[in-house]
């Protein structure tokens with residue numbers, strides 16, 4: 001053997017691979033660290049080969065190319081997260097890598113954590129935040145990691161563009177602060193005026209242990225979804241919008257939880273195996289907030305994305321309405337997945353196809369929401385935007401057939417052709433050119449007089465998560481707008497007393 005030193009003047013060496021014990025029980029860290037000097041080893045030519053070369057029958061081998069020395073990488077930090085929540089035992093916890101810089105807190109430029117007596121949580125010498133499951137440190141790490149993963153998912157879908165929080169205007173860069181144990185109550189919320197995501201805990205009747213909402217991937221992702229959407233569409237949270245706009249906020253939260261799970265390789269693989277690649281099989285993915293739901297006596301989670309609800313079957317209560325939209329998107333996901341499995345089943349694993357389909361649909365939904373009106377957006381507005389973008393980006397016509405048909409089955413938009421058995425689940429899923437009626441991109445509301453479309457109908461948010469019930473969003477739209485401007489001034493937070501100011505002023509008049 002001959003050895004060539006590729007780094008003149010340096011001592012060449014390759015240190016042995018390091019193995020670190022992982023407190024979570026599994027060793028994930030086979031990290032090889034290369035020093036600046038590198039050795040390349042090449043095999044000498046065998047005598048017969050050498051004769052071939054000398055006789056001119058074979059090209060002389062080129063001298064070895066220098067091997068580029070890799071730049072040092074920012075390693076990122078490892079966290080342990082619940083794959084769904086502590087009640088979904090078959091999945092449990094897993095190690096994740098947050099590939100960006102996270103400092104003690106955990107904190108980064110966009111997300112901070114706050115738990116009195118616990119934060120800032122110190123990272124290990126290796127930069128990791130790994131703690132035993134039932135500790136406040138683990139809850140801080142889990143909450144941070146899931147908020148971070150949610151924001152990262154949407155930023156990746158936007159081509160790496162940073163998504164601003166609602167108050168990041170006029171140069172403001174304040175992060176959102178996550179409170180993993182904000183207090184005792186059965187709820188969680190996103191508050192714009194406090195620049196906060198708050199997760200509460202409670203002890204369900206008959207249970208010995210408290211239930212921490214911050215340990216649910218679904219709940220943390222849902223609330224972060226509200227925060228992301230408020231940054232993109234600050235006009236949508238105010239109660240002066242039609243009920244459907246409020247429902248879009250709730251639905252976006254639930255869909256965020258589903259798409260976050262479907263952006264994680266191991267989750268997708270487990271999901272495909274458990275359901276035999278049938279998205280309509282009873283599953284943990286479409287069941288949202290299982291542990292929280294079980295504490296309230298609901299066996300299929302707090303709510304189920306795989307539902308059949310139509311507009312005529314729900315009340316005008318915003319959370320009920322949201323399930324119609326969420327259900328339509330879930331059906332579209334199932335349809336496109338069925339289509340792509342036929343198209344690509346022979347060349348790709350079903351889990352890989354699902355990962356790609358979910359990524360595509362989530363991006364389409366996100367872009368459609370961005371394209372929808374700044375105020376008073378309806379389900380039909382988002383459907384029209386999805387169809388328009390889908391056509392512009394050259395998706396197969398079948399995609400638009402699935403989108404149009406599913407929104408029509410839910411009685412949201414006028415159907416492309418009268419709905420028959422062929423249009424409700426018995427379509428030719430393998431045909432990429434499947435078109436029912438014209439390939440229309442502008443769709444009309446099926447019932448323009450539906451009360452959920454009227455801004456005059458007060459929004460009933462009694463069944464929603466804590467976010468939608470906060471008094472801060474019940475104020476007049478101009479107040480919310482002014483608040484945004486104030487929040488944009490560095491460091492500003494709107495105190496709760498100020499939210500009561502209107503009511504107190506009324507009382508002052510009455511008590512004269």
Ligand SMILES: [Zn+2]
Pocket residue numbers: 222226249250253464465466467468
């Ligand atoms: Zn919500």
